[in-house]
Amino acid sequence: MFFDNLPALAVAVPLFGAFLTPLVSKIGDRARNVFVILVMGLTTTVVFLLVNDVFTNGIQTYVFGGSYQPGETVIRIFFEVDGLSAFMAIIAVVLPLVAVIYSWGFMKKETGLDKYYTLILLMTTGMIGLVLTGDMFNFFVFLEITSISSAALVAFWVNKGKAVDAGFKYIVISTIGALFVLFAIALLYGQYDALNMAVLANSIQYTFLDKMALVLLLVALAMKAGIVPMHMWLPDAYGCAPSSVTLVLIGATQASLYGVFRVVFTLYGRELTTAVNQVSLNVLLSVFIVALALATIVVGVLMALKQSNLKRMIAFAAVAEIGYMILAVGAALSTITVDSNTGVTMLTESGEMALKGGLFHIINDALDIGLLFLVAGAIYYATRETSVNKLGGLARNMKYTTVFFLIGLLAVSGMPPMNGFASKLLIYESTYQINPILAVIAILCSILLLAVFVKVFHSVFLGPKLSVFKDTKEVPKSMLLAMGIIAIVIVFFGIFPELVVNNIVQPAADALTDMLKNGLYVKAVLGVI
Amino acid sequence: MGKEDCRMIESFDTVYLFVLGLLFLSVIMAVIRIIKGPTAPDRVVGLDTVNTLVIVGMIIYGVAAGSVIYIDVAIVYALLSFISTLFIAKYLEGGGF
Amino acid sequence: MVENLLIDIVHAVVPILVVITSVVAIYLKDLLAATIAVAAMSLLLSLEFYILQAPDVAIAEAGVGACLTTAILIIAIRATRRMEEV
Amino acid sequence: MSMGMSKIVKTVSSVVFPFIVIYGLYIIAHGHLTPGGGFQGGAVVASGCAMLLVAHGSIWTIGKIREKQLSILESTGAVAFILLALLGLVFGTVFFKNFLVGNKFLFGEIPGYLSRVANFNTGGVLPLMNFAVGLKVIAGLFAIVLVMAYATSTFKKGEMEDGKR
Amino acid sequence: MLKRDFAAVIFFTVVAVFFVFAALLTHPFGSPDNPVMDDYIIHNTQTEVGANNGVTSVVFDYRGFDTLGEATVLFTAVAGVILVFRRLKK
Amino acid sequence: MLAFIVTTIVCFIIYLLLTIGSATGASDFFNLGLWSNEEILFGVILSVIVGAIGRKIFVKKDFRMLNPVRWFTFLFYLFIPFFWGMAKANFDVAYRVITGKINPGIVKISPGLKTDLGITMLANSITLTPGTLSVDIDEDKNDLYIHWINVKKEALKKKPIDYKYVCGSFPKWVRRIAE
Amino acid sequence: MIYNIPYLAVAALILVGLYGVVFKRNLIKMVIGVTLIESGVNLFLITLGYRKGSTAPIYTSSPGGLMSLPVPQALTLTSIVIGVAVLALMLSFIVYIYRHYKTLDARKIGGEDE
């Protein structure tokens, strides 16, 4: 019974925990912290069991509130977990776990912590639901859960005007995005009278309204993922939120990115190669996406150069990293072709490699940027200062933090022993085969990023010890533990990239290509196509 | 007997719809007052009038559509429309909430 | 015949009124007046739901849209300021 | 400071309040038969509470019920709702299974095919869920209004906490 | 500032054309084409769920999970509002 | 306790009114063809809940209104003098709408009512009757400030003016009902 | 054309709301714009589910017949509650923004305050 219901439990457990948190907080602070960590641990267990199940047995479907046989009318809500969903679910559950451990020490002096933990749990629920669901409207609901809880958490420090401003911007952008998504869902519903993604993917006709829905969905989700023309909310939100929240926010952003993949590959995957005025749709989309990705990378790096606030700098680096993922996926999209003999839609080899690189980079980006943000939070915790120019000589007093920052720095700029190198290498290689210019720009920007962070490292940690920070101490153990976990994972991924790529990334990439080749996602629900 | 009843209601359908149409004229006038109203209280008066007219309109439409359950909505409105008026009035009176 | 025409008229008039009140809500500089217009919009929208055969939604819109939305908007305006700056 | 409105409004709101509450509960209880349900009824009752708030002032209201109690009430409703869903998993087979439909005691009767008789004892788990959601929505929506009204009424003009913590 | 306004105007115009087209191209008012799912629900709600009200049966049974999500959204908002208006000093 | 019972019973009556026509057949406990058993059971439960919540709000240490004579007086008042006054009011307003003749002013009256309910009833009656609209109330003395659409000259001689010019015999009725 | 008036009203509502969000600088006006967009989307969903000459999808003792579609109504219910939740959060942010910056003009807020 337990193992049959893993997809439902993956959402139900953190949700139940969130609902219970206000009641448990009555007992005491310590009990609440332990309870939240327990709930997160349980969720992690459930999700890992689910992921294991998916990776060994293929796509899992789950019907809420009834039974379903292939061939019946699809009415109820489906959860459909394929490789990509499982892959994203790992990120969505690991980051909050680390964040909760981190905030034990980081948030000790704050008030309103019961609501804080409730919101973190709700955000986890939202992200997990977002990646597991197979129903369009449910997707919208989880999108809203994620964005509302993130916005409330971004504005956690309400006595800073900037934080509230960032939260407001975030919630306006994400609400409008979500309403666009809802409108697109309504358009699809009006035509096909279905809300299930598999059913919609099966029956989509490429009418004008469908294309409109595609554009609306892409615009809305790109808005939420922070791709360049709509990226202005992202540095504010990342920079003003508490660092533990930023870690989870990265996960939320990537969940929106997952939405982009899901829409492009699954919902509109069936006839992605349909010709529109002699150019097939996937090429159009890929040109569009690659252009946006390049803009994202360049803008992110250039803006990061100008910042003096450490957290804002990392936030712009995060924008650049998002660009890398999009770049890889966009490049992969352009290589989709239909085999004229067999009629099978497939990617070329370099396309698959790019896809793998992009997906691998998602997890790496979460870890790298997350670690940097945690370090920035630790610096803030110790010194109450985030401006790079005012900091200096912290290496003496905060040895561990220095090491973690170094690891994060190397990883984010793609230097060899770290995980960033592994994924970026895949991206460079594959994009070089597709179009050399892309690879060159990507490498240049990566080097610039390295320069930025080396400068920061020098001015913040090295150099003479400032008298202001004479009494700075190392941060509490729980924060060190959280940073340590991420750092170890980063190094591990960097040393054994093959292991990760084969075990986690490959199924996700396979899931994406399978949607195009065989339509497995649709088959899992409808039985046949 | 039952059948006859239904017919008798239907004979009123057109009349009630016509009444509804006339009520809309009144609603439009109230909306004009909302648009024009030189001060906020004027607009609130317009809103109040629209409230009452919409309640009556709902009752009338419920009869015209031949569905009894629709009257519930009218009751909800009759009870709640007053609250928004109170909030606005409280604002105009001054002082905190 | 007349009945159908009347129903069509109702279906046409109410959306137009909704749009007019929404335009007013954006146009007015006085935020209190804008809130009143939003309340009227909500009310007429509820009527529109009602004549589109969705009484459930009409009740929800009545309770939430016309009452609570107005309430929290008014509270927020009380806590900030009433006039839009130019 | 915030003393509420005039005596007339206070009296009328006190008289109307039980009426609104019972009507909201009627809507919640009859969610499976007539238009309505947990959300709608909850919104109605919450609006009624908001009426008391505006008539008597938020300080009076916060003396009656505090937002912490409301928060706990809301949690209770939410937990009840999710427990009902989990009971579907325990007694039925899947999450959100309507496990009460078809029994003879509690909301289990089935109206005949296309029957138009409103029988209260139907709907399976729906009435219970309606009440859980109703409790949640009442507490949630009223908590929003109460917290906002109370917090903003206690702000002084020009008061702001200093930027440094 | 002018440039930004210009971009906003362009964006707005494009979206305007978009939505008007959407309004004109959807199925004609009052006649949805072939609603399989909804007809199934209308015909089976009494026997499967036991409720006379189709909407409630959709809200709590067929799409009960959405309702859980919706309740969660409200819960989130309440938590957020209380968090924002919390007392800052311990 | 009495307040709780009163509130519960009032709520139960309202609930019964709302659920009239829910009968299912001969199995009903009260076989009037109006209510089914479950409805009555639920009505009792819900009324008790509302009674528990609203007892301090609905009844304020004042059980004067429990007397049935007052109810009948109230109904009589509602249907005969009040309705007649209201009809007059409306034709008066109609006349003023059409001709545009107004002579307004805000006047103060002291009806001398003591209870909250009484003054509320009077104010609402005044609002709905000829040419008058209660604007404000003196919380201590229960004096009403009334917007009068057609101020009579002779009424202004004495201050505060006699209420019989403004609202006729309403205060007497209200005193009989609510005090 | 006249039969599409509800759809056109949807388009108009969304556009008016979007205008408010994009061009208005007052934050509360922006919030009102978001509310209008949301109302437009809700109206769109309900309009999609309307069938001419139908009754509400509720079996009562009145003569029925054709019924309008229940699923969009359920979706709209969800959407309405989400809307009020978002509105409350946005307004509480605005209250705090006003306390910090003493203005509601979107251009004037957002300066460094550290």
Added chain:
Amino acid sequence: MMFSIIDIIVYIFLGVGVFFNLLAGVGLLRFPDVYTRLHAGTKCTTFGSIFLSGSVILLGLRMWWFGNTDGSILAIHTGVALVAILVTNPTGAHAIARAAHRSGVKPVKAVVDDLEGGTTKKKSIGKKTATVKKKEEEEG
């Protein structure tokens, strides 16, 4: 015979109700200030809705007489709605009038204004009006 009389009464009620509701609209447009508009807006709509609801109640009672249980629901629910209107409408009007007076709206062409020159409320109201005015001046 009797029922045709009821039909006629229903028609008359409808006519009266619609007339007064239209009158309310016209009055709302024609009158010069808030208080007189409130006279029109409150009294006429309440009176009109009494008659319109009355016609519906009569119809429901007639249906009930014929054995249709829907009639009872129709009549009683409409009655409840009517009571709700009767209780809330004048109170709302009073609240608006008071709010209008406190926010500084003067009655147009007033021959007498006791409230403005009153004894007990003079100070507070005068002050309030002044502050409100000042605030509006600096804001708008």
